[in-house]
Amino acid sequence: MKALVTGVAGFIGSNLADTLLARGWTVTGLDNFSTGRRRFLEGALQQPQFRLVEAELLDLVPHHEHFRGVDVVFHLAANADVRFGPDHPRRDLEQNTIATANVLEAMRIEGVKTICFSSTGSVYGETEVVPTPEDAPFPVQTSLYGASKVAAEGLIAAYCEAFGMRGCVYRFVSVLGERYTHGHVIDFLRKLRQDPTRLPVLGNGRQRKSYLYVGDCVEGVLTGLERGSGRYNVFNLGTDEYCEVNDSIRVISEHLGVQPVIEYGGGDRGWVGDNPFIYLDCSRIRALGWRPRLTIAEGVQRTIEYLHANPALLEPEGAQ
């Protein structure tokens, strides 16, 4: 099988590429290296079935030849930064919605029939139904990120209907593990390296979130692709548990052997559009035989160990 992975030099993309290669797939990886890292592809680049293309999805349609002969597109490239949407209101639209439209057009032109897409639990906004199933009530978007992803989902569904494609859309909770590069664990580790005596925390620390280990995430994506029966499939992907931000702080502090004073920013949200409670009902993908192997605590632990072994990732953002 031949895959094309967008965002291949990113956290989830590079893990997925390694798994596909290990299973004997041929993989073309696209990345614009805006946030992707070449070092994440060190293993992949040594394999003859892997090809790396530096490409910008916003210019993609003229370069659709990379899609020729591909069986499955794994479209993971995105602006994954939920928090700073209002600082640059166009970025999510461009990187997540318009880039997806370009990927779909390239697929249509080259006759590629299957797409797997990394969506997000943020598309549920502040739903009142928790744990949240895929057919929760029509949500109201609360972030530009969620809005850009729900827009991309709609495009994929409409392309499936109009052009006979098959789509698998995965609504992820926050993902962590090896090659994790942004999110609260790395934020806290960075801050505690600078000053282990105090830790500023957004919100009141009571925000409840669910996390998924990247290895389980990749397995979930492949399970949905291989066993999903519909032309257009939507799967929540998360653990059947949640934790408070305060719980993560405890695990991280214990690991580092520090006892910082926690300085809460206050309020029940970390930022505008933050959802104080994310917990997805994943029974649909579980019914296909998938389940996560790592708990949230184990995933956080694994992430800390990885960052400890790769301290360059803990340098301030943009310095690597």
Add this chain to the structure above:
Amino acid sequence: MKALVTGVAGFIGSNLADTLLARGWTVTGLDNFSTGRRRFLEGALQQPQFRLVEAELLDLVPHHEHFRGVDVVFHLAANADVRFGPDHPRRDLEQNTIATANVLEAMRIEGVKTICFSSTGSVYGETEVVPTPEDAPFPVQTSLYGASKVAAEGLIAAYCEAFGMRGCVYRFVSVLGERYTHGHVIDFLRKLRQDPTRLPVLGNGRQRKSYLYVGDCVEGVLTGLERGSGRYNVFNLGTDEYCEVNDSIRVISEHLGVQPVIEYGGGDRGWVGDNPFIYLDCSRIRALGWRPRLTIAEGVQRTIEYLHANPALLEPEGAQ
């Protein structure tokens, strides 16, 4: 009050502008005249409180000065053609989603706080819940048109959350009445003018649709704006009834005094992405005191009479 109406030379936009002017509003109207018609603004252009700006929303952000001092933006400009989405897959994205992003950016830059947006019942895809309420299960999009509108809704909701705007989103059924320019009534009238002995019909004629008279639509928009209590409000707008395409054909044939042979294309859909049953639960807007004054049959009748009095509109599309 000062309004800015995009798509002001269109069917609903010109009717809304006339109503706003009659109520004493000052109105700036924007249109790119891709489908808008200057003749629809004959009345408005004679009023000193009306100003017409020929503008392309895809270039809008550099021209945000038109939004200065505006109280309410009524964003009606759109590609309203559901049926031919697959023939030009980029058009809905550009005209409906990206144009809405540009309108929101212009509002943000100029500090405009309120937007009313013409969405569509098509965002429900082929929902199984009929009549369909606003909080129906998270839908799967079946048309590029619906996908582009649900994307625009998400952008509006996220802007309301991030920038303290107020949004009213209206999910219309098909609208008809004076200045109606596209849809099945005009299609049938055009065909029967060419050949009154036969009428080709897409699908099996059993598609069930709901229709709303444009005067009732405009009243519904203003009711939601004036009485909706949320920061972000979603309202279905339709009649509490539906009819079969065959029922419309009967009314039209009787009006014309013809008895054509009906030639069905077959299948239960008129085109890819057509929803064979659209019927919205409008109790949310009804609870604010609005109700339609015209039934579907009366609306169809009124539309036929209008087109009869304005035969130029019955020329083949693009010929006016």
